[in-house]
Amino acid sequence: MKKFPTSLSLATAFLTLLSCTVAVNVDELFDVQGGKTDGGCDEFYKRKTQSGDLDNWVTEISYSVDASVTTIENYGQDPRVRRAMRAFFGIQNTGRYIPGTPTANAVDAVRLNIQRVQEFFNRQLHNDGTPYYPLGDRFLFCGSDFLVYQPDDTQALDFQAQDIFDGQGNLVRIADVPSYAEKLNEDADNDAWWSGFLTDTNGYYFSPTGGEYCDGTNLGLTATIQQLVPGPNGGAQNGHTLSSIVLCPYSFTESPQPNTYKDANALLTQRTDLAKAVPKSSTLLHEAFHLLFGAGTTGFLEDADEVYDIAACVTLARAQGERARRNPENYVFFIAHMYHMLGTDEGNVPESIRKNWDFAADGSGQGWVYGATETDQAM
Structure with a gap:
């Protein structure tokens, strides 16, 4: 069961959304190609039992984006959230949230972007019971x-x-x-x-x-x-x-990233770079931003315009905050940061977080890391 601390500033409607989140299977989100060749996903998704890597990825993403939306709602009370949003989105840390200000508008824009991803992976429904994102024109190949x-x-x-x-x-x-x-x-x-x-x-x-x-x-x-x-x-x-x-099969079997959030969290010690603690499921999360927001002047960056390295993402946020807020990997790193900071120990399941960590930029030159640090309680 998801257990995230809530802020007094959270809207009632939003608390309802989070509390109603239920398990979603990957084939409720995509038409998943069958078979073990020709783009088939059978090696990574067992259709009969609705289990496997792909289903675990959907669960991890659901938990982590839920946590991220909750932490952003706590922006005004939690300095850790403000520091992270400055690092990855270039949002000025004014120490508080005042509606209508440039800082608040930027915070809201990021929250709404992540909330859109949350609605997709949680298979959010309209009042009439139909999903926001119905099947029929969205396909997943492996x-x-x-x-x-x-x-x-x-x-x-x-x-x-x-x-x-x-x-x-x-x-x-x-x-x-x-x-x-x-x-x-x-x-x-x-x-x-x-x-x-x-x-x-x-x-x-x-x-x-x-x-x-x-x-x-x-x-x-x-x-x-x-x-x-x-x-x-x-x-x-x-x-x-x-x-x-x-x-690509490489993203499941050969990528150097940890297999799960549980494995990623176990790697963390003081000053471990966040980039090493982003799980394999982040590939699907990254692509979901492209899927939902598209490209062009009103969409997300793509191809040669994207940046992926964590140092490059932080540099982009420092220099061009608005552009960083259109780069998928900036969201991937922010979401991983928030989940390691807020996730809970769920036992022996992929989304489990045994110990909470904050992260901060540390060092310079070749020694620079966005490193893990013992987390303080929200202030």
């Missing part, structure tokens, strides 16, 4: 080998894997579809990759690597699958856009 390379001059297929014709009855090539040509031209190395030969999801990814993405040490990616439908005059037009997260 590998990129379901994607098959297609040359630009290949016949374009629609969402039913049928040939597309133009208004004159001529076959349409991938490169002749305007939106596809735009995607191909975004990067000189982009290629088209079809998802429908090895899965039931018919659409195109546009990427330099596609099916080869998980061949190395990559952890995961978030992408859209653009479907085509026949237009009113027989021509091709964009249809439904599907969202997908691809988790």
Whole structure:
């Protein structure tokens, strides 16, 4: 059972939200690809028993984002929270929370972003019982080998894997579809990759690597699958856009990160870098920010614009706070910090936190760490 200390400033509605959180299975959040190859997740999720690494990851994420939202609600009373939000989001530590001020507005923006992730992983429901994020257009793959390379001059297929014709009855090539040509031209190395030969999801990814993405040490990616439908005059037009997260097998089996929060917490001693105590589930958490917020000027940073190293994240927050508040890994580190600081001992389960730790920047140059330190009680 989750047991988080609450602040007197917490709204009643928010207390209700946290107290009603129930266990959610990964297949309630995604259409999970079956099988052990071709992007299948059977090695990491046992469908019959609803268990395995993926389900543990969802539980860990749910616990940790719940803890983080609770701590932010306690911003005005807890100096540890204020220091962490300054470190990862560049929010000026004024020592208090005054509604309407730049500090309060920035705090609220971060809280709402994490709350959105919380609502997703807790499968939050509307009053009529329908989920905020219903299934049907969101897919989870465990590998990129379901994607098959297609040359630009290949016949374009629609969402039913049928040939597309133009208004004159001529076959349409991938490169002749305007939106596809735009995607191909975004990067000189982009290629088209079809998802429908090895899965039931018919659409195109546009990427330099596609099916080869998980061949190395990559952890995961978030992408859209653009479907085509026949237009009113027989021509091709964009249809439904599907969202997908691809988790590479490396993120489960070979990543150097601890397997669970329980394992991560056991590694902590005085001055241990927080980056070493972020569990493997953080890959799914990171990709969820991309999934929920998208990219562009109003979305989150992606590709070359992102930063991942903890020192780089702290540097970004110091120099460009607003930009740091759009970088997924800044949230990953903040959430891990808050959970190690606030989580509770749940016994021999992945989300268990045996001992609470605070963290702070320490040292300089090659000796710099965002290190663990004995935590004080909230003031």
